[in-house]
Amino acid sequence: MTGRQQIKVIAVVLNWRDTDATMQCLDSLLREKLLASVVLVDNESSGELRSAVSDRVQLVENPENLGFAKGVNSGIHKAMTLGADAVFVINNDATVREGALEKLIKAWVSTEEPVLLAPRVVNLDGTDQSTGGYFRAVDASTRDLGNKYVNYLTWACVLLPVATIKILGLLDERFFMYWEDVDYGLRASKAGVRMRLVDDAHVEHERSKSHSRAGAKIEGYSAAGLTLLCLKRGGVALFVGLPYRLIGRLLTRLGSPGRVRSIARGFLAGCRAFRGKAAPSA
Structure with a gap:
């Protein structure tokens, strides 16, 4: 993709019983001027997020907990119907540091080939979390290789150009939670889709209360x-x-x-x- 005119990026945030973290994530997203809008997906919805709806925030309420893959997919579908050129998926317990989205977009538009992009994901103290890695078949494990070769990106935060989604499809909804991002990365690798870590774009990620519950x-x-x-x-x-x-x-x-x-x-x-x-x- 080349050029930056009229690029429409829509964020997708999945919530499950963690309204406070989700609202903090939303606040950080709405400060991003290059973000057109946000799709909030509320699994097992209690209605608490309805107050967040605005001209830049759409709400998808699911009466039951659909899990990560199916919940995120419903948000991606909504973003695509709203005319997104790229979908910015981010965990509800993460917040975007200033300028991160702009750096991801710059990296995307400078790439001619199909691509998936992820920022550097850090803890609240600034230490690194895993952003992606290499799935090793011999012991069914993942290895964090830093900026070296990766065959998957973690979906704590990822930028998905719609052109790439049309090549790969969506997350496999047979996964309820965990390993769906590794599966997607392996599918991308097989299809020749490049995975790119944008090291100077930073997102802070804190484990959510819903995860602990x-x-x-x-x-x-x-x-x-x-x-x-x-x-x-x-x-x-x-x-x-x-x-x-x-x-x-x-x-x-x-x-x-x-x-x-x-x-x-x-x-x-x-x-x-x-x-x-x-x-x-x-």
């Missing part, structure tokens, strides 16, 4: 997502990496029967999800 269920969600990812990948990831990773998790949690049950249930959920529908198109 999920408790031991997180073990199950993660196991389900990893199982589905490895079933999709097949080969070494399925027959070596997945057993290695899940057996290792189980062995380190033998003293916590609830977590063991959660991992086992997650594995079965991932197997059931694999038999479901494939990733939706844009």
Whole structure:
């Protein structure tokens, strides 16, 4: 893409029972002059976010918790119907530092090839979080390689040009939460879509209260997502990496029967999800 005239970027923010963090994220987004508008997606909506609706803020209320992939997809769909050229997906517990979006847009418009872009994601104290990395099939793990080669970007914050979405489609809604971003990155790599880290664009990310409230269920969600990812990948990831990773998790949690049950249930959920529908198109 070249040029910056009439570029329409719309943000998508997913909320689940964390109104305070979402409002802080929204405040930081609305200070970005290059952002046309924001689509707030409220999973298991209580109606608390209705007061945020304005000429720059659209609200999508879901009566149940659709999970990350399906919830974000509904926001991306809305942004595209509003005429977005690019969709800026950001976690509700993240805030944009001044100028970050402009730097992402500059990096995008200077790139002729299909691309996904992510800023540098930092903790509140300025230390780095993982922005992306490399999925290693042999032990079904991810490695943070800094600015070196990556085959996925974390979706704590990512800029998705609509042209790229039309190539790759949307997140695979068989993932409830966790590993959907790795799956999307691997699909992008296979399709020849470049992933670019824009190191001088910064976003602060703090773990949300809703994440903490999920408790031991997180073990199950993660196991389900990893199982589905490895079933999709097949080969070494399925027959070596997945057993290695899940057996290792189980062995380190033998003293916590609830977590063991959660991992086992997650594995079965991932197997059931694999038999479901494939990733939706844009």
